[in-house]
Amino acid sequence: MLVDVAKALADESRLRIIVALDGRELCVCQLTELLGLATSTVSRHISVLRQAGLLSSRKHGKWVFYALNRAERGADVRSAIGWVLANRAALPQAGDYRRRLNLILKTDPEELCRRQNSC
Template identity: 50%
Template sequence: MRNLLAITKALADESRLRALALLEGRELCLCQVIAVLGLSPSTVSKHMSILQQAGLVESRKEGRWAYFRLADEGASDEAREAVQLVLRGLSREPQGKSDRKVLKSVLKVQPEELCRRQSEQRC
């Protein structure tokens, strides 16, 4: 029951749903997720932490970079089903289509460059 509650709470935010959809079929650096969502780094980091605690995403660190992907191995059946529901739902939504378009352009920029640009914007 706790697992299901954590999953449903994690899915109760539009930005987290959008972040999940961005990770479909790929791993993204936190700065890439930030660039698409247009939120502050601390806000996106908190959202990703909630998704990770619910077992919906996995992360890995590589130096100073944090990478995220949809949970696969070891994910609960509930988590897998919830992710599939989100992906199906957002594929038809205008916001999902818009996010995929923005992501396409974000993926053309190296993560190091994205991070540099984001740092300059905060100053």
């Protein structure tokens, strides 16, 4: 388990996903827009984070929303998430990503999905 968590945290995009999910749920379209990566790449990052126990998901209609998993896996997962969030300012361009996320949150996920041709 510890090795899975360490491997999951060893990628800047996955760290950004954790930071983006602090206090909110997001769908793949929103995370894809934020990271500027292909949908398949974002899905792979989400899969790694889920396998490490760092994310949970909730299905609502055709949408799957992801959130930080603070309860299911215990203290080690909560500690890892807490460490990432406490050090979020150390990520390159942290302010730019925060501003971009605020714009994305104001955009209808359906529109993001259409824009990305992923619906």
